Amino acid sequence: MTTRGDRFISSLQDGRKVWLDGRQVESVADHPAFRGTLQTIKRLFDMVDDPAVRDEVGYKAEGRTDYWHSSFLVPYSRDDLDRRNRAFTAWAKGTHGVMSRLSDYARTYITSWYGARKELGQLHPHLEHKITSYYKEARENDLFLTTAAADPQIDRSRGLDDGRNADRYLHVVRETSEGIVVRGAKMIATGAPYTHDFIINSVQPVESHRQHALLMIVPANSPGLHIICRESFAELSDQEHPLSSRYEEMDAVLVFDDVLVPWERVLLYGDPAAIIKVRDFHTTRSLAFHHAGVRLLAKLEFVTGVAFAVAESIGAESFLHVKQKLGELLIQVHTVRGLLVASEAEAKPDASGILVPAYSYIETAKNIGSTFYPRAIEILQQVGGGGFMQPPSGFANFEGPFASLVERYFEGANVGAAKKVQLFKLAWDLVGSQLGSRHELYERFYAGDPIRGYANQYIGEPKAYYTDPVWKLLAETEPALLRK
Numbered sequence: 001m002t003t004r005g006d007r008f009i010s011s012l013q014d015g016r017k018v019w020l021d022g023r024q025v026e027s028v029a030d031h032p033a034f035r036g037t038l039q040t041i042k043r044l045f046d047m048v049d050d051p052a053v054r055d056e057v058g059y060k061a062e063g064r065t066d067y068w069h070s071s072f073l074v075p076y077s078r079d080d081l082d083r084r085n086r087a088f089t090a091w092a093k094g095t096h097g098v099m100s101r102l103s104d105y106a107r108t109y110i111t112s113w114y115g116a117r118k119e120l121g122q123l124h125p126h127l128e129h130k131i132t133s134y135y136k137e138a139r140e141n142d143l144f145l146t147t148a149a150a151d152p153q154i155d156r157s158r159g160l161d162d163g164r165n166a167d168r169y170l171h172v173v174r175e176t177s178e179g180i181v182v183r184g185a186k187m188i189a190t191g192a193p194y195t196h197d198f199i200i201n202s203v204q205p206v207e208s209h210r211q212h213a214l215l216m217i218v219p220a221n222s223p224g225l226h227i228i229c230r231e232s233f234a235e236l237s238d239q240e241h242p243l244s245s246r247y248e249e250m251d252a253v254l255v256f257d258d259v260l261v262p263w264e265r266v267l268l269y270g271d272p273a274a275i276i277k278v279r280d281f282h283t284t285r286s287l288a289f290h291h292a293g294v295r296l297l298a299k300l301e302f303v304t305g306v307a308f309a310v311a312e313s314i315g316a317e318s319f320l321h322v323k324q325k326l327g328e329l330l331i332q333v334h335t336v337r338g339l340l341v342a343s344e345a346e347a348k349p350d351a352s353g354i355l356v357p358a359y360s361y362i363e364t365a366k367n368i369g370s371t372f373y374p375r376a377i378e379i380l381q382q383v384g385g386g387g388f389m390q391p392p393s394g395f396a397n398f399e400g401p402f403a404s405l406v407e408r409y410f411e412g413a414n415v416g417a418a419k420k421v422q423l424f425k426l427a428w429d430l431v432g433s434q435l436g437s438r439h440e441l442y443e444r445f446y447a448g449d450p451i452r453g454y455a456n457q458y459i460g461e462p463k464a465y466y467t468d469p470v471w472k473l474l475a476e477t478e479p480a481l482l483r484k
């Protein structure tokens, strides 16, 4: 029987142009760089039809017997928010928190826009209709989506007034009766080789460059669109690299070499103010980063579990400073969990009736994640020490001529040699492999520049709540000479 996951994989044979190592990938599904990851995604997609777990990841489709993934559920009640949380948790835990862009994050953009279609529809006459029809198409066809916002790093000291930047950043070169023709690049789109559609928006649209002001949805197989992959970190051995073999998401630059985007998929164009309104739309931000928080929690829990197991496998958990570090991992986990609980408990309906998690907690979780995750990896490194360099290459050593020596000298405090080697290889996939390094970078930058993320938290906060008591106390204790 063809499953939902099978349909997803076969749908990728659609003429898309994916480039890896200078060659076009003929079949994404069959290429070793993607095979393991696609099998993971297939497994997750199939959960939506599995009676044993479908209520964890999906909700019953209106007027039908099958289910839709809960990333498409507009939350109007606490039950809906819980359902979304459960779905994100199930998929995140299904990849040990490692895969971040399983399309549930990007789908959340579409879902929130759909929920607020009447409000957003006031920005442009056709916007409500376009959002509605795309939401239904994405939901009913299980579309895999990803977002791409950042412009390529050409010269960050200059803006669009610099000709080189203006030329390379994505912009409209002409309009036709069918749509707009766009040229330029987007810096990173995670999951690009196997996504169906890209949600493309301009990060900093300005009045003086209206042709750069865009919000659109672009099919991955659009003629002229090139998906240029970085080096693959997919490792083929499940035993040696249990994470890199299954969860390599792949990041790619999108090059638009005169791509026609049909009007139906051009949500906004040439209207910087409207694009900024959608970019900063409170409901979308809260719901998208609610997903990101749930995923971060799963990832921190997994790193914590690996760190505990590593410490115990070498008897290091007995040392006070190691206990302190393992405690710090738990503090991270409980902090993020607490922020999610608080955001849901204090959720409030927006103007469209969507129940929106409280953004202050969501924003805190997003920002704190950029320092928590690198610190968690640092702790794992400190706990394991040189042990990460100890595992022999390959498990064949356990059957070779010196198997008895390996059994003897690779033994752990509470585990046999083979299990300890397996554990340290898993831990290395987090702390030292190419995939592991990519993840540290991802957590620092996936939500934009963390420096500006922290600064925005200050900028967005009403200050008087904090400063009023200060001025009040100073007024009460004012020296007489200041009152003159």
Ligand SMILES: Cc1cc2nc3c(=O)[nH]c(=O)nc-3n(C[C@H](O)[C@H](O)[C@H](O)COP(=O)(O)OP(=O)(O)OC[C@H]3O[C@@H](n4cnc5c(N)ncnc54)[C@H](O)[C@@H]3O)c2cc1C
Pocket: 101, 146, 147, 148, 149, 150, 151, 153, 156, 187, 188, 189, 190, 191, 251, 438, 441, 442, 445, 446, 447, 448, 449, 451, 452
């Ligand atoms: C692995 C990975 C996957 C990602 N996947 C996606 C994805 O799928 N979709 C997506 O949309 N995004 C994705 N991102 C995020 C995105 O691509 C950018 O990395 C992110 O927006 C940060 O911008 P930047 O990397 O261009 O850094 P830059 O903005 O170039 O910053 C580089 C340095 O310069 C400083 N700097 C630059 N400009 C300024 C300024 N004006 N003021 C002060 N300091 C400045 C920064 O603080 C930083 O230290 C991903 C990022 C990573 C690392």
